[in-house]
Amino acid sequence: MAQGSKKAVLYAICVNAIITVLKGVAALATHSAAMMNEAVHSLMDTLNQIFLLLGLKRGGRPADRHYAFGHGQKKYLWNLWSAIGLFSIGCGLGLAHAWHAFHNLGHIERPETIQVLGMAVHPIVISALVLTIAFILEGYVLYVAAKEFFSRMRAAGLRNPFRYLVSADDPTLIAVLLEDSIAVTGVILAATGIGMTQVTGDPRWDIGFSVLIALMLGVTAIFLGMVNMRFLTSIRDHKAEKCFSEIVRQHPEIERHHDLRSVIVDDRHTVVVAEIEIREEVLMRDMRKRIEEHQAALLERVPDHRRTETVIDYAEQRATVQATLEATEMLIDTLEAELKQRCSQVSHLTVEIDGIAAPSKLDDPDTLDAGTV
Numbered sequence: 001m002a003q004g005s006k007k008a009v010l011y012a013i014c015v016n017a018i019i020t021v022l023k024g025v026a027a028l029a030t031h032s033a034a035m036m037n038e039a040v041h042s043l044m045d046t047l048n049q050i051f052l053l054l055g056l057k058r059g060g061r062p063a064d065r066h067y068a069f070g071h072g073q074k075k076y077l078w079n080l081w082s083a084i085g086l087f088s089i090g091c092g093l094g095l096a097h098a099w100h101a102f103h104n105l106g107h108i109e110r111p112e113t114i115q116v117l118g119m120a121v122h123p124i125v126i127s128a129l130v131l132t133i134a135f136i137l138e139g140y141v142l143y144v145a146a147k148e149f150f151s152r153m154r155a156a157g158l159r160n161p162f163r164y165l166v167s168a169d170d171p172t173l174i175a176v177l178l179e180d181s182i183a184v185t186g187v188i189l190a191a192t193g194i195g196m197t198q199v200t201g202d203p204r205w206d207i208g209f210s211v212l213i214a215l216m217l218g219v220t221a222i223f224l225g226m227v228n229m230r231f232l233t234s235i236r237d238h239k240a241e242k243c244f245s246e247i248v249r250q251h252p253e254i255e256r257h258h259d260l261r262s263v264i265v266d267d268r269h270t271v272v273v274a275e276i277e278i279r280e281e282v283l284m285r286d287m288r289k290r291i292e293e294h295q296a297a298l299l300e301r302v303p304d305h306r307r308t309e310t311v312i313d314y315a316e317q318r319a320t321v322q323a324t325l326e327a328t329e330m331l332i333d334t335l336e337a338e339l340k341q342r343c344s345q346v347s348h349l350t351v352e353i354d355g356i357a358a359p360s361k362l363d364d365p366d367t368l369d370a371g372t373v
Contacts, residue, residue, distance in 0.1 A: 008145040008176045009053050015137045016046040016183070026130040030123040033101040033203075034193040035130070037094040037210040041186050041217060042134075044090035045179050051082035052172050059266065069347060072266025073232065079171050080228040087221030094214025101207050127194045135187045142180035149177050170267055171227045182220055186213045237262040237270040240343045244272055247338045253331060255279050269347040272339065278328065278353055287323050294319035328353055 023039035026032070055078030061071040152173070153164040168174055193209025196202075241262050248257045255277040262272045298315040299307060336349040 006053070006056055008141070008148055008173060009049050009056065011141050011144050012049045012176055012180060013046060013053065015141045016042050016049065019134045019137060020046055022130045022133060026126050030127055030194075032123075032127060032190075032194055032197075033098055033207045033210040034190040034213065035127060036097055036101075037213045038131075038134070038186055038190045040090055040093050040097070041183065041213055044087060044217060045183060048082045048087065048179065049176065051078050052175055054078055055082075056172060069265045069269040069271075072268055075266065076171060076228045076231045079175055080225060080232065083175065083221050083224035083228060087217045087224070091214050091218035091221065094210065094217060098207050098210045098214060101210070102204070105203060105207075124194065124198050128191070131187050131191045131194075135184065138180060138183045138187065142177070142184055145173065145177040145180050149173060166227075171224070171231065174227055175224050178220055178224065182216050186216060189213055189216075231264060231266070235264050237264050237272070237343075237345070240270050240272050240339070240346050243342045244274060244335075244339055244349075247335060247342070248276065251331070251335070253279050264345075265347070268345055270343070270345045271348045271350070272346055273350045273352075275352045278331075287327060290323040290326070291316070291319045294322045 020039060020042040023035055023042055027036035027039050055075040058078065059070075059072045059075030061067075061074075063070045149164075149168075150161070152168065152170070153159075153161060156164065156168075158164045158167075165174060165177075189209045189212050193206045196205035196209075241260050244260060245257065248254050257274050257276045260272075260274040262270055264270050295315050295318075298318060299312070302311060302315075332349075332351045332353075335351060339349055340346050
């Protein structure tokens with residue numbers, strides 16, 4: 001589980017739960033459409049971040065007999081359901097409430113004062129106080145998420161935050177960052193709509209800005225849905241593929257590589273598949289000693305009276321094959337180790353060698369029947 005993402009999510013859940021209550025009470029007291037949509041906005045944020053937290057916990061489970069690479073993709077599923085479901089619902093509720101408020105402009109009486117602890121308070125004061133508290137709390141949560149976001153962006157060697165926003169491999173952090181950015185923007189829009197209504201006396205300003213808040217939720221749902229769908233549709237890991245190509249070029253025993261493919265399982269697992277062509281003259285260099293050792297080991301199990309020329313030739317051929325397979329297996333292991341060192345997210349590398357049928361495990365010579373030889 002990404003601890004930075006989890007911290008940002010937990011902060012967001014606590015803050016948005018408090019803000020939802022404050023905005024809801026203020027909306028009921030002031031009859032403000034923008035404040036009500038902000039309450040809906042904060043409620044959707046809270047529920048969404050609970051979904052994100054569930055996704056982090058479910059996605060952090062290790063591999064088992066049903067999930068070979070762990071449960072990491074469940075995080076994307078929870079994020080996708082959250083984005084499309086909750087934010088779409090929030091957008092729909094916001095637009096419906098704005099439509100209802102518009103059609104009841106002449107029937108809803110806005111209170112001149114509100115009794116709070118025995119004191120008469122103007123609605124604009126309550127709205128200003130709630131929005132100020134919301135701006136401070138949501139601004140702090142945004143700071144926590146942005147700090148983690150920029151830290152990862154610098155670690156990835158990027159400087160453009162918009163580019164990293166699209167290409168980042170942690171949609172949970174992106175979701176929290178966007179939600180908090182939009183939450184702060186929503187507070188500003190709500191304050192603008194309520195302020196314009198107070199100045200002009202026209203409640204349509206309040207309703208108009210409430211529509212903008214609802215539309216922001218809809219746009220967020222679409223963007224976050226697209227981000228998470230990328231990781232659920234076998235997206236390639238271009239960084240891992242580039243690293244593999246660079247590593248291959250550093251090995252003189254490899255002629256070329258082709259059919260290089262990769263798939264991102266989750267943010268901790270990438271599978272890379274490729275075919276390589278071997279320079280046999282380079283691979284076989286300095287292998288005479290290894291071949292002789294294998295040949296000697298094979299002939300030791302054959303009685304002296306059966307060591308005919310045919311048996312000796314067979315032992316030499318078998319030793320050559322074994323030494324070649326060992327060399328290719330060592331090469332594959334080296335490629336995998338170097339790739340994992342440069343790209344820690346790579347969990348598995350499959351390499352097919354053209355012209356050489358190299359099994360992953362060599363047959364143990366001790367299991368051979370000397371009589372068969």
